[in-house]
Amino acid sequence: MKVGAKNVKRLARQFWRGIREWCGDAAYERYLRSFAARPSITRCTLSAEEFYVEQLNRRYSRPSRCC
Amino acid sequence: MKRLVRISIWVIVALLGAGALAKIALDRGESLNAIWFVVAALCCYLVAYRLYSAFVAARLLALDDTRATPSERNDDGRDFVPTNKWVLFGHHFAAIAGPGPLVGPTLAAQFGYLPGTLWLIAGAAFAGCVQDFIILFCSIRRDGKSIGQMAREEVSKRSGLIAQLAVLAILVILLGVVALVVVNALKSSPWATFTLAMTIPIALLVGVYLRFVRPGRVLEASLMGVALILFVVVAGQWVADSPSWARVFTLGGVPLAFALIVYAFAASALPVWLLLAPRDYLSAFIKAGAIFALAAGILFVRPHVLMPPLTRFIDGTGPVFAGKIFPFCFITIACGAISGFHSLISSGTTPKMILRESHARFIGYGAMLLESFVGVMAMVAACAMTPGVYFAINSPPSIVGATPDAAAATISGWGFPLTAQTMAGLAKAVGEQTLWNRAGGAPSLAVGMAQIFSNTIGGERLLSIWYHFAIMFEALFILTVLDAGTRVGRFMVQELGSRVWKPLGRTAWMPSILASSAIIVGMWGYFLYQGVVDPLGGINSLWPLFGISNQLLAAVALVVATTILLKMGRSRWIWVTLLPMAWLVIITMTASYQKIFDANPRIGFLALANSLAAQVAAGRIPAAKLMETQRLIFNQRLDAAVTAILALMVIVLIVEALVQWYGILSSRRQALLHESPYVPTQWAEGYSGIAQGDD
Numbered sequence: 001m002k003v004g005a006k007n008v009k010r011l012a013r014q015f016w017r018g019i020r021e022w023c024g025d026a027a028y029e030r031y032l033r034s035f036a037a038r039p040s041i042t043r044c045t046l047s048a049e050e051f052y053v054e055q056l057n058r059r060y061s062r063p064s065r066c067c
Numbered sequence: 068m069k070r071l072v073r074i075s076i077w078v079i080v081a082l083l084g085a086g087a088l089a090k091i092a093l094d095r096g097e098s099l100n101a102i103w104f105v106v107a108a109l110c111c112y113l114v115a116y117r118l119y120s121a122f123v124a125a126r127l128l129a130l131d132d133t134r135a136t137p138s139e140r141n142d143d144g145r146d147f148v149p150t151n152k153w154v155l156f157g158h159h160f161a162a163i164a165g166p167g168p169l170v171g172p173t174l175a176a177q178f179g180y181l182p183g184t185l186w187l188i189a190g191a192a193f194a195g196c197v198q199d200f201i202i203l204f205c206s207i208r209r210d211g212k213s214i215g216q217m218a219r220e221e222v223s224k225r226s227g228l229i230a231q232l233a234v235l236a237i238l239v240i241l242l243g244v245v246a247l248v249v250v251n252a253l254k255s256s257p258w259a260t261f262t263l264a265m266t267i268p269i270a271l272l273v274g275v276y277l278r279f280v281r282p283g284r285v286l287e288a289s290l291m292g293v294a295l296i297l298f299v300v301v302a303g304q305w306v307a308d309s310p311s312w313a314r315v316f317t318l319g320g321v322p323l324a325f326a327l328i329v330y331a332f333a334a335s336a337l338p339v340w341l342l343l344a345p346r347d348y349l350s351a352f353i354k355a356g357a358i359f360a361l362a363a364g365i366l367f368v369r370p371h372v373l374m375p376p377l378t379r380f381i382d383g384t385g386p387v388f389a390g391k392i393f394p395f396c397f398i399t400i401a402c403g404a405i406s407g408f409h410s411l412i413s414s415g416t417t418p419k420m421i422l423r424e425s426h427a428r429f430i431g432y433g434a435m436l437l438e439s440f441v442g443v444m445a446m447v448a449a450c451a452m453t454p455g456v457y458f459a460i461n462s463p464p465s466i467v468g469a470t471p472d473a474a475a476a477t478i479s480g481w482g483f484p485l486t487a488q489t490m491a492g493l494a495k496a497v498g499e500q501t502l503w504n505r506a507g508g509a510p511s512l513a514v515g516m517a518q519i520f521s522n523t524i525g526g527e528r529l530l531s532i533w534y535h536f537a538i539m540f541e542a543l544f545i546l547t548v549l550d551a552g553t554r555v556g557r558f559m560v561q562e563l564g565s566r567v568w569k570p571l572g573r574t575a576w577m578p579s580i581l582a583s584s585a586i587i588v589g590m591w592g593y594f595l596y597q598g599v600v601d602p603l604g605g606i607n608s609l610w611p612l613f614g615i616s617n618q619l620l621a622a623v624a625l626v627v628a629t630t631i632l633l634k635m636g637r638s639r640w641i642w643v644t645l646l647p648m649a650w651l652v653i654i655t656m657t658a659s660y661q662k663i664f665d666a667n668p669r670i671g672f673l674a675l676a677n678s679l680a681a682q683v684a685a686g687r688i689p690a691a692k693l694m695e696t697q698r699l700i701f702n703q704r705l706d707a708a709v710t711a712i713l714a715l716m717v718i719v720l721i722v723e724a725l726v727q728w729y730g731i732l733s734s735r736r737q738a739l740l741h742e743s744p745y746v747p748t749q750w751a752e753g754y755s756g757i758a759q760g761d762d
Contacts, residue, residue, distance in 0.1 A: 021154040023348070024285045034144030049282040055145065056344045061558050061574070062213075063234075063411040065347070065551045067167040067241050067402055067617065 027055060077117060084110025088188075091376070092181060098371035101447045104180075105365065108188055108443045112436045115192035120432040123197060127632060127640050128204050130424040135746040137210045137419050147211070150420040151755050152429055158420070160434040161351050162412045163199070164358070166245055166509075166545045167402025167617075168442035173508035173515075174610060175399045176449040176457065177387040181376035182396045183446050190397070190404025191439030194647035198621060200431035201628040201644060202410045206418035207427060208742045214414045214624055220741045222630050223723050229716050230623045235559055236713060237408060237616040239587070242331075242552045243594025244609040245545045250323045250599055251507035251606075252538050257316035258303040258498055258531075259538045260323070264316070265299040266346065266543055267330070273345035289348045293356075296349060296543075300536050307498060317500075320599040327549065328592040334550035335557050335584040343550050350547040357516075357540040361444050364519040374450035374457065379481065386462035387506065388607045389669035390661065394654040398614030403442025405647065407620025409435065422754070448515030449508075455485030456493060460502050460511040463604035474503060498531030506604040509545075513537035556587035597702040600695070603669065608706055615658055619713050622651045626724045633731050634738040652717060659714035663707045672710065676703035 020026040028048050035045050046054060087107035091099065124130050141147040150158070175183040206212055212220075215234065219227025253260045273292040277285065306312045318326070334342050383391035388399065402408070413431060421427060449457060458478050459467070467474040471487035478485045494502045497517060502510060517533035525533070558574065560583040565572025571579045598605025625648035632641055665671035668678045679700045682688050688696050730736030 018151060018154050018157075020286065021151060022157045023289065023351075025283065027148075028283050030148060031144035034142055034148070037142075049278065052277065052283040053338075053340050056339045058146065059416070060339045060343055060347075060551060060554050062415055063408070063552075063555050064162055064416065065165060065548050066163045066408045066412055067165045067237075067245070067406065067548065067613075 024055075028052070077114070080110050081114050084114060088185075091184060094376070098373050099180075100369055101365055101372055101451060102369045104184060104372070104443055104447050107184075108440055111188050111192060112440065115196070116432060116436060119192060120196065120200065120428050123200060123432075123643060124425070124428045127637050127643055128201065128427075130204070130427065132423045132425050133747055134424060135748040135750075136207055136421050136423060137743075138421060139748060139750060140743075140746055141210065141419075146416075147419045149422050152422060152426040155417065155420050155422075155426070156430050156434055159412065159417045159430050160437055161354070162416070163402075163406070163409050163434060164354065164438050164441060165402065165408075165548050166248065166541060167406060167408075168438050169445045169512055169541065170245075170248055170508035171400040171610075171614075172403055172442045172446040173449040173512045174387055174461070174606065175396050176374055176446060177378060177380050177385040177461070178392050178396055179377040179381070180372055180374050180446060180450040182381070182392055183400055184443060186397060186400055187403045187439050187442045187446065190400070191435055191442075194621075194650065195403075195405035195409070195439065196432040196435040197643060197647060198405060198407075198624050198628065199409045199413050199435045200427060201632075202624050203413040203418055203421075203427045203431035204424070205628060205631050206414035207421055207424060210743050211419040212414065214410045214627060217414065217631075217741075218623060218627050221634065222627060222727055226623070226626065226720060226723050229720050229723075230620070230627075231559075233407070233616065233620045233623055233713075233716060234411065235556070236709070237613070237620050238552055238556050238559070239590045240594060240609070240613045240616050240709075241408070242549055242556070242591035243598065244606075244613045245548055246324070246327050246331075246591065246595045247598040247605050247609060248507040248509050249327060249542050249545050249549075250320050250595070251505050252509035252513070252542055253318070253323055254320050254505065255317055255500055256307075256538075257313040258307040258535050259542070260316040260318055261306040261312075262296075262299050262303040262535060262539045263542045263546070265302075266296055266349070266539070266546075267342070269295045269299070270342055270346040270349060273349065274341045277345060278340045285348055288345070289352050292345065292349045293352050296353065296539065297536075300539050301532060303535055304498060304531065321596075324592070324595050324599045327546075327595070328588055330546070331549050331553040331591075332584050332588045335553040335588070336580050339554070343554060346543075347547050347551060350544040353540055354544050357537070358441055358444075360520065361448065361516060362440075364516075364523045365444055365447055368519050368522040370447070370451040370519060370522070372447060372450040373452065374454050378454075383667075383670070386458055386466040388610060389667065390611065390658075394658040394661070395611065397650075397654045398611050398618065398658045400442065401614045401617040401621075403439050403445070405618070405621050405651070407617050407622070407624055410620065410624035422750075423748075445512060448512055448519060450515075452511070452515050452518060453483075453485070453489075455479065455483035456489065456502075456514070457511055458483055459485055459490050460505050460514065461508070462504070463506055463602070463607075464504050465602045465604075471503060496527065496530050497534035499534075504604070506606045508606075509538065509541045513541065553584065553587055553591070556591075557583045560586050597698075597705075601699070601702070607669065608672070608703075611658060611662055612706060612710060615655055615662070615710060615713055618651050618655045619717055622648055622655065622717060623720060625651065626720055630724065630727055630731075631740070633728055634740045636738075638732065652721060655717055656714060659710050659717075662710050663714075672703045672707035676700045676707070679703070 028051050031051055087103050090103050091107055138147045138149040172183050215227050215230040218230040269292050273288045276288045381392040455478050467477040475485045475487045513534050516537040517530055520533040521530045561572050573579055598609045625644050629644045661670055666674050668675035679696055731738050
C-alpha cells in the first residue's frame with residue numbers, strides 16, 4: 001500500500017514537472033541551471049523578466065506554429 | 068514464449084485494424100458507427116508505428132544513442148535545451164497541429180467519408196510521418212539546421228532558394244486562406260465576433276501579467292486567461308440577444324477581412340510579449356483541451372456517420388470546391404496526411420531540444436500520427452451531421468441558389484433531403500441568424516462538434532454554447548497562426564529587404580518593422596480580400612492553391628531527405644522517401660495543370676477569366692458590376708500565374724534532384740555529407756531530461 005502511494009506521488013510529481021516544462025514555467029530555472037553548469041562563461045545572467053522577453057523574441061522570429 | 072505472446076498481440080491488432088477498415092470501405096448500410104473509424108485509425112497507427120517506423124529507424128537511419136545530440140553539445144538553456152521526450156512530444160505536436168487537419172478533412176467530406184479517411188491514414192503512415200521523422204533526424208545530425216539550409220548544402224544552392232521561396236509562398240497563401248475561414252465563420256454572427264474580439268483584451272491582460280506581475284509564470288496566467296475566455300463564450304449570448312450590441316458586432320465579410328488585416332499588422336509590429344505570445348499560450352491550452360474533448364466525445368457518443376462512403380461529387384462537380392477526387396482530395400487534405408510546413412518545425416526548434424537520436428522516432432513519426440488522428444476525428448464530426456445540412460453550410464449561393472427554398476430544393480435534388488425549415492431551426496438552436504453559405508469548413512465542423520459535445524453534456528439546451536465554443540476554438544488558433552505567421556513573414560521580408568538596403572534588415576528599427584509588416588499583411592490580405600468577394604466562395608480557388616504550395620514544400624523536404632539517404636549509402640531503401648515524393652509531384656502537377664487550364668470555369672482559373680472577359684466584351688455585365696468583374700478577371704489570372712510559378716518550382720526542383728542523384732549513383736559526384744562530427748554522449752543511459760528538484 002505504502003509502495004503504491006509512493007509510486008503515485010512520484011508519478012504525480014513527474015507529471016507536474018512535465019507540465020511546467022511543456023508550458024514554459026520551468027524555462028528560467030533551466031536557464032539558470034544551464035548557466036551554472038558552465039562556469040567558464042563570464043557574462044551576467046539575465047533576470048527572469050529579461051529572459052522571458054528575450055526567449056519570446058527568439059521563438060517568434062521563426063516558424064513556430066504550423067498550418 | 069514471451070515473443071509468441073507479443074507476436075500474437077500484434078497479429079490481433081493488425082487483424083482488428085484490417086477488419087475495421089474493411090467495414091468502413093464495404094459497408095453500404097444506412098449509417099456506420101464512428102467507433103469503426105477510431106478502431107481502424109488506432110490499429111493502423113499502432114501497426115505503422117511498431118513496424119514501419121521501426122524499420123525506417125533501424126534500416127534507413129540507423130539511429131545512434133551513443134552520439135551526442137545538438138542539445139547536449141550546445142546546451143545554452145535558451146535555444147539548445149535537452150528536453151524530456153514526452154514534453155518535447157507535447158511541444159512538437161502543439162507546433163504542428165493547426166487548423167489544416169480540421170478544415171481539410173471537413174472540406175473533403177464532400178466526396179464522402181471513404182477517400183478522405185483512407186488518405187488520412189495511409190498518407191500519414193507512409194508519407195507525412197516519414198517526412199517529419201527523417202527531416203527531424205537530418206536536422207539533428209546537422210546541429211538543428213533548417214530545411215532551407217539543408218537543401219542548399221546537401222542538394223544545391225538553387226534548391227535552397229526554392230525552399231525559401233516555397234516557404235514564403237506557402238506562408239502568404241496559408242495566411243490568406245485561414246483568414247478567409249475565420250471571416251466565413253464570423254460573418255453575420257454577433258456572438259462569435261464578440262467572443263473572438265474579447266480574446267484580444269484578454270490576451271493583452273495575460274501579456275501584461277506575464278511581463279510585469281509574475282514574469283514567465285505561463286501556467287497560472289494561461290489558466291486565468293482560459294477561464295475569462297470561457298466566460299466570454301457564454302457572455303456572447305447576452306450580446307447576441309441585445310439588439311443594440313448585436314448591431315455593433317454584426318459584420319459582413321469585407322469589414323471582417325479588414326479587421327483581421329489591421330489586427331495582424333498590430334500583432335506583428337507590437338512587442339511580442341504583449342499580444343502574440345499570450346494569445347499563443349491561450350490557444351495552446353484551449354487547443355489541447357478541445358482536441359481531447361472531441362476524442363472523448365466521439366468515444367462517449369459513438370455517433371453514426373450519415374454521409375455516404377462516396378458521393379456523386381467524386382466526378383468533380385462538388386459544390387464545396389470543384390474538381391475530381393484525383394487529385395483534389397489529396398490536395399485538400401494536406402496537413403492531416405502530409406504537410407510540407409511540418410518540415411519547418413522538424414528542422415526548427417525540435418532538433419535543438421531532442422535528448423537522444425532514438426527519440427526522433429517517437430516525436431517525429433508519433434506526433435504526425437496523432438495529427439492524422441485529429442484529421443480522422445474532424446472527418447467523423449463533419450460526416451456525422453445530416454449530409455443535406457453539411458452541403459447547405461458549405462455551398463456558395465451561386466451554386467445552390469440565393470434563397471433558402473431554392474437552395475434546399477437544389478440540395479434535395481442531389482439526393483440529400485433538406486428543407487429550409489430544418490436549416491432555420493438548426494441556426495436558431497446554435498444561436499445564429501443563418502447557417503447558409505458559410506463555406507470554409509469551420510462552421511460545419513463547429514456544428515458537428517457541438518452536436519457531439521451536447522450529446523455528451525447538456526443536451527439540446529447547451530447546443531448554442533458548444534457551437535460558439537467550437538467556433539472560438541477554431542478561430543482562436545487560426546488567429547494564432549495568422550499573427551505568428553505574419554511576424555515570421557515580416558522577418559523574411561526584412562531579410563530580403565536587407566539585400567537591397569542594409570538598414571531594412573534591422574529587426575528592431577521601427578520604420579523597417581512597419582514597412583515589412585505592411586508588405587506581408589498586404590500580400591496575404593490581398594488573397595483574403597479576393598476570397599471574400601469571390602462569387603464562388605473563395606475557398607474554391609484558395610484552398611487548392613494552399614494545398615499545392617504545401618505539397619510543394621513537402622516535395623522539397625522529401626528531395627532533401629532522398630538526397631541525404633543516397634549520400635548515406637541507403638540506395639536500397641530509397642523508395643521509402645522516393646515513392647511519397649513521386650506521389651506528391653504527380654498530384655501537385657496534375658492539380659496545378661487543372662487549376663490553370665481546365666475548360667470548366669469552376670476549376671480552371673483561365674477558363675473563368677476568359678468566360679468573364681467574354682461576358683464583358685458582349686456587354687452582358689451591368690455597368691455597376693463592371694469594375695468588380697474586371698477585378699475578378701485580374702484575380703483569376705493572378706491565381707493562374709501563382710499556380711504556374713509553383714508548378715515551375717516543382718519542375719526545377721525535380722530536374723535539379725535528378726541530376727544530383729544521377730551524379731551520386733554513377734559516382735561522378737562525390738557523396739559529401741554535411742553532418743556534424745560524431746561526439747560521444749556524456750549522459751548516462753537513464754537520463755530523462757526532466758530536471759530534478761524544480762517542483
